[in-house]
Amino acid sequence: MKTPYNRRSALATLGGALAGVLTLTVARPLKAAVQKVFVSSGAPRGYDPSKHKWLMCIDTNKCIGCGLCVEACKKENGVPEGPYYRTWVERYIIPKPKPGDGQTRGETLVDCPNGGMHGFPEPPMPKSQIEHSFFVPKMCNLCEHSPCVQVCPVGATFDAPDGAVLIDPTYCIGCGFCIQACPYGCRFLNPVTKTAEKCTLCYHRITRGLKPACVEICPTQARIFGDLKNLVPDDPIQKFYEQNRVQVLKPHLGTEPRVLYAGLDKEVR
Amino acid sequence: MRRFKLPPQILRLVLLTLGIVGTYFVARAVLTPPSFGKYGWYRGAALEELAARTPVYAGKQACDECHSEILHKLAADAHKTLSCEACHGVSREHGENPDILPVKLTGSHCIRCHEANVSRPAWFKQIVVRDHYSGKCVECHVPHQPNQTP
Numbered sequence: 001m002k003t004p005y006n007r008r009s010a011l012a013t014l015g016g017a018l019a020g021v022l023t024l025t026v027a028r029p030l031k032a033a034v035q036k037v038f039v040s041s042g043a044p045r046g047y048d049p050s051k052h053k054w055l056m057c058i059d060t061n062k063c064i065g066c067g068l069c070v071e072a073c074k075k076e077n078g079v080p081e082g083p084y085y086r087t088w089v090e091r092y093i094i095p096k097p098k099p100g101d102g103q104t105r106g107e108t109l110v111d112c113p114n115g116g117m118h119g120f121p122e123p124p125m126p127k128s129q130i131e132h133s134f135f136v137p138k139m140c141n142l143c144e145h146s147p148c149v150q151v152c153p154v155g156a157t158f159d160a161p162d163g164a165v166l167i168d169p170t171y172c173i174g175c176g177f178c179i180q181a182c183p184y185g186c187r188f189l190n191p192v193t194k195t196a197e198k199c200t201l202c203y204h205r206i207t208r209g210l211k212p213a214c215v216e217i218c219p220t221q222a223r224i225f226g227d228l229k230n231l232v233p234d235d236p237i238q239k240f241y242e243q244n245r246v247q248v249l250k251p252h253l254g255t256e257p258r259v260l261y262a263g264l265d266k267e268v269r
Numbered sequence: 270m271r272r273f274k275l276p277p278q279i280l281r282l283v284l285l286t287l288g289i290v291g292t293y294f295v296a297r298a299v300l301t302p303p304s305f306g307k308y309g310w311y312r313g314a315a316l317e318e319l320a321a322r323t324p325v326y327a328g329k330q331a332c333d334e335c336h337s338e339i340l341h342k343l344a345a346d347a348h349k350t351l352s353c354e355a356c357h358g359v360s361r362e363h364g365e366n367p368d369i370l371p372v373k374l375t376g377s378h379c380i381r382c383h384e385a386n387v388s389r390p391a392w393f394k395q396i397v398v399r400d401h402y403s404g405k406c407v408e409c410h411v412p413h414q415p416n417q418t419p
């Protein structure tokens with residue numbers, strides 16, 4: 001009786017499978033080489049992410065709330081129209097306490113019409129009632145321990161070796177976990193691509209040696225951008241440290257942001 | 270001497286296990302992008318793809334190539350911290366082809382920053398436009414050298 005399975009055919013099948021696996025192992029680096037030529041031809045050459053560590057410093061004493069940074073960010077990154085911002089400016093108004101209230105200050109008002117892009121309307125109370133008022137530009141806080149990266153189920157968002165927290169738009173499935181996880185509210189779901197989006201530190205600019213658009217455009221240099229691994233003598237970052245008492249947003253969360261603020265008030269969240 | 274013969278049910282199990290493990294490796298090789306794991310648990314090529322976009326704002330250094338004279342004036346006066354594109358708008362096209370002129374400016378752009386506002390820091394020069402002057406800003410002020418008079 002002739003069986004359909006003899007040693008020869010079994011060995012042939014096994015050999016074929018083995019050859020298949022081996023071919024694929026060879027195909028992988030080949031695919032990588034092809035991709036390198038065709039996909040990333042537009043990327044700047046000679047940028048090594050492991051040789052940089054980016055840092056942003058924001059001096060709220062210098063912010064005049066003109067909204068140019070918000071506008072520049074939208075234009076530079078093609079952020080969709082509507083209430084979607086990668087950076088925005090908040091206005092804090094802290095009123096004087098009512099007499100006999102036993103409080104040091106009144107209830108803080110925070111507003112941010114259109115992300116502050118077109119300026120701010122008159123405050124809702126007369127100047128005499130305002131204890132003080134100021135602007136706080138906000139953006140991705142470049143956390144050392146990013147809650148948004150920890151929750152991503154598909155590895156679409158990550159801490160790049162140069163400190164930028166980025167999103168791989170081709171990998172993002174739009175589940176929105178990271179949007180909930182970000183304690184600073186810096187992420188949103190792009191209504192067009194349906195993927196999560198956030199500040200990339202203008203990754204296409206910093207890899208070319210340019211400053212991020214918001215830093216470039218800020219008329220008062222309220223935003224200072226620098227590289228901790230390549231500090232130049234008389235570096236603006238160093239000066240920022242020397243001249244200010246530096247604070248981060250929500251330090252109790254242990255996210256260790258690399259966006260540092262000067263002139264923060266206790267009301268700023 | 271009796272030759273050892275693998276019982277057929279064990280052989281089937283071994284082959285099945287090999288098949289499953291093999292399928293896993295084949296599937297992994299096909300489905301994992303080549304650069305996955307280059308820097309960490311993500312696609313390393315994403316960094317290059319994000320960096321591949323063309324910048325929109327040209328930056329002050331690009332302006333310096335032709336307009337260094339104006340930039341010199343600017344650097345000596347109160348508007349030294351301003352980027353050209355903060356007032357003149359996105360000018361990369363103008364940099365590539367000087368015939369395409371940057372966006373023309375109006376006085377509304379000055380008051381974007383200089384209109385008085387309680388929330389603005391006190392050191393910053395502000396005016397109440399209503400009480401200040403009804404004409405054009407440039408009648409009395411030189412934008413590139415705000416401390417000079419025309």
